[in-house]
Amino acid sequence: MxxxxxxxxxxxxxxxxxxxxxxxxxxxxxxxxxxxxxxxxxxxxxxxxxxxxxxxxxxxxxxxxxxxxxxxxxxxxxxxxxxxxxxxxxxxxxxxxxxxxxxxxxxxxxxxxxxxxxxxxxxxxxxxxxxxxxxxxxxxxxxxxxxxxxxxxxxxxxxxxxxADRIRDIKYLAWPARETLIGLKDYQPNDLGFVMTARGCSGSCNFCCSESLWGKIVRKRDIDDVIREMDSIHNTYGTNQFYLVDDTFTLEKKRVGEFCKKISDRGYKWGCLTRVDKLDENMLEKMACSGCSMIKVGIESGSQNVLDLMNKRITISQIEYAAKLINKHSIPWLAYIMVGVPGEISADVDKTMELINNVRPSYISTSIYTPYPGTGFSKQGNGIDFAREEANHHSMKVLAGNVPREKIIEFMKFADRYNANSKAAHKIYNC
Ligand code: B12
Ligand code: SF4
Missing domain, CATH: 3.40.50.280 (Cobalamin-binding domain)
Known part of the structure; x- marks a missing residue:
């Protein structure tokens, strides 16, 4: 009915x-x-x-x-x-x-x-x-x-x-019905440009619940359908800037190449989320030429020990290399940083500040570690299951690591200063 x-x-x-x-x-x-x-x-x-x-x-x-x-x-x-x-x-x-x-x-x-x-x-x-x-x-x-x-x-x-069983073929799903939004006329056109091209991620970072939500198999839409959706958004709402909300957009080199080739004559700007180990020079060149104006990557920490605790499965050299390439192609980029993970100490936070100063992201987005449900850390029993507490991460009352509150505050102030001084930071959207 x-x-x-x-x-x-x-x-x-x-x-x-x-x-x-x-x-x-x-x-x-x-x-x-x-x-x-x-x-x-x-x-x-x-x-x-x-x-x-x-x-x-x-x-x-x-x-x-x-x-x-x-x-x-x-x-x-x-x-x-x-x-x-x-x-x-x-x-x-x-x-x-x-x-x-x-x-x-x-x-x-x-x-x-x-x-x-x-x-x-x-x-x-x-x-x-x-x-x-x-x-x-x-x-x-x-x-x-x-x-x-x-x-x-x-x-x-x-x-x-x-x-719900996982939907096997997400390409048969209807496009998100933006026209059903209450107050649609008050939406900024570029806000309507959020698009999802795939569900899932091949990573298993201990602070992230992607695997619990989407499983291990990444399900993808056809690039032609993604571009049809983007064109339709552009034609209906005048959107020129898109943001691909996939967990890791650049997982598959060939698919990214196809996207870049097919999107390049549209004159759209677009941004995505990814991992440093899923970027290479050839891909970045194609991305830059096809209008990519924002890459958001989780570099998380400047300490290899912390990256390993997080099961991030990347190295400091991979971060440095990816940063060098992104900067070479002049693509603005945002680095996600997390502080306070279980096992982290103050000296690790110093290494993170040092790394940021070396690799020079356009902007940093910081999170204080929170044991979200369904994550590796939470399954290991690390930390209080915050969601059942009154407080959550922003209150800084729930810290599972060994980093003292003063050090977290020092880091947050560093991040604020860094962003205030970054010439590119004002261009960053939706961080
Ligand atoms: C875009 C995004 C944001 C944007 C939101 C923009 C917006 N306007 O909504 C911004 C940048 C603001 C953001 C912020 C944060 N985010 Co966020 N974000 C995402 C991201 C990358 C995509 C969301 C999305 O569009 N998903 C696609 C749709 C299809 O999935 P979905 O929303 O889950 O919906 C499906 C099902 O869940 C279900 N469903 C959802 N709602 C309902 C309702 C009903 C009634 C039913 C039946 C079904 C149903 O059906 C949907 C279709 O299949 C996800 C990661 C991801 N891949 O989902 C993280 C994610 C949602 N974010 C997350 C987190 C942790 C945060 C922050 C707390 C980060 C931080 N440290 O500050 C903040 C939260 C701030 C706040 N409280 O508002 C976590 C949430 C974990 C959790 N336990 O809840 C996620 C899952 C990332 C992760 N893997 O850890 N985020
Ligand atoms: S943090 Fe990013 S790379 Fe790691 S599992 Fe989650 S979505 Fe994948």
């Missing part, structure tokens, strides 16, 4: 007025498939905040309590606005996406939806894929979907726990 479905990405950054760009590809992909099956679907990204403040990292830490306070303040305008959307759209079903940091916020939306008489509230997304019980123990969630929701969403209308 045809249902009216409202899919919601919960608020988090918006509570602190941090800028938050992009679109929730997962929910829009569900919307595409549900529309194809004849349902009426809308997607509310209640965290979208393109005009928020692009805070430096230290400020993010300092503002974290605002999130906690607002989370518990039922009168906050963000909650009222979500309630108004539910009242206006009168959905039969509300589906909520929950990454770990948004679990509590997502559960609050479930409560609001139920108080407004919504018949069925379904939770999905990375956190409940791994810990379905965290959503099911709420009185306001009727069912959960573990894994990819596209093929199984309708089962959750009657079943309590739905375990």
């Amino acid at each position: 045809r249902k009216k479905i409202l899919l919601i990405d919960p608020p988090f950054q918006k509570f602190m007025n941090f800028s938050k760009n992009g679109i929730p590809i997962g929910l829009l992909s569900l919307a595409g498939e549900l529309k194809r099956k004849g349902h009426s679907v809308e997607v509310l990204d209640s965290d979208y905040n393109p005009n928020g403040i692009p805070y430096p990292f230290m400020a993010k830490i300092e503002h974290y309590d605002e999130y906690l306070n607002n989370l518990h303040n039922g009168n906050h305008p963000i909650w009222s606005s979500i309630a108004s959307h539910i009242e206006e759209s009168k959905p039969d079903v509300v589906g909520i996406s929950m990454i770990s940091t948004k679990l509590r916020s997502g559960l609050k939306i479930a409560q609001i939806a139920k108080s407004l008489g919504v018949e069925r509230v379904i939770a999905g997304g990375p956190h409940v894929t791994i810990y379905p019980e965290d959503a099911l123990q709420s009185n306001y969630v009727d069912s959960v979907v573990q894994g990819e929701g596209e093929a199984v969403f309708e089962r959750a209308l009657t079943e309590k726990v739905v375990k």
Whole structure:
């Protein structure tokens, strides 16, 4: 039977007025498939905040309590606005996406939806894929979907726990239905340019849950279909800048070559995420010539010992070599750095600062290690399972490593100074 479905990405950054760009590809992909099956679907990204403040990292830490306070303040305008959307759209079903940091916020939306008489509230997304019980123990969630929701969403209308098999061939999925976004006209065209070309990663980094979510086999779409989607986004919304959200876009050299060849005459700018060991000179040359204007890579640490603890499976020389090549081709790049992993010590953090000064990324994006569910570290029993605690990573209350708080703060200040002085940093989007 045809249902009216409202899919919601919960608020988090918006509570602190941090800028938050992009679109929730997962929910829009569900919307595409549900529309194809004849349902009426809308997607509310209640965290979208393109005009928020692009805070430096230290400020993010300092503002974290605002999130906690607002989370518990039922009168906050963000909650009222979500309630108004539910009242206006009168959905039969509300589906909520929950990454770990948004679990509590997502559960609050479930409560609001139920108080407004919504018949069925379904939770999905990375956190409940791994810990379905965290959503099911709420009185306001009727069912959960573990894994990819596209093929199984309708089962959750009657079943309590739905375990999705991995979709074997993602090329048959409908494109993410950007047209279902509530407030679409307020979206910046380039935010609509988030595109996913493949699901999964061949890496097994101990702080990452990619393998638990997507499995070991990387499933890819055809490049022609990806480019058709990009053209359609460009023609519909005027988007000229795209961001490929795949875990590791450059896994397969031939496929990247095909993408670069076919995209190059469009004049689009594009960016991607990858690993330093999945880049080479020939590939970077093709990427640069075809409009690649941003590469985001996890270099994580300047200490080989820490890289090994992380099971990052890269060496410092590989980082140095990749950085040299990217800089040679003048492609702006962002380096993800993580501090505080189990086993790391202060001297390792010094090595990281030294490495950054040597390899000169255009921008650094830092994370304080957090034992997210489904990761190698969390399976080894390292650290508290933070998502079940009130605090999370930004609060700096949950540190599993041996790096003292002062050293973490020193590093965050270093990162803020580095970015402030970087000429290219202002060009970086969605970091
Ligand atoms: C793009 C991205 C971001 C963007 C988000 C942009 C946006 N507008 O949404 C930005 C840069 C802001 C970001 C930030 C962070 N991210 Co992020 N991000 C991603 C990334 C690379 C892609 C997300 C995506 O589009 N996926 C594609 C879709 C198809 O997958 P999906 O969203 O999971 O949806 C599918 C299923 O989960 C399910 N599903 C999802 N929702 C629902 C809802 C219902 C009702 C149902 C039935 C099913 C369902 O069906 C969907 C379709 O198959 C993922 C990695 C990845 N490959 O997914 C990490 C990922 C989501 N991020 C992650 C993390 C840790 C973070 C940060 C905490 C990092 C940090 N240290 O600050 C912050 C969180 C900030 C916050 N609280 O808001 C983790 C989440 C882990 C976890 N346990 O929750 C991931 C999985 C990376 C990883 N492998 O570790 N991120
Ligand atoms: S951190 Fe990146 S490279 Fe490592 S497993 Fe996760 S997605 Fe793959």
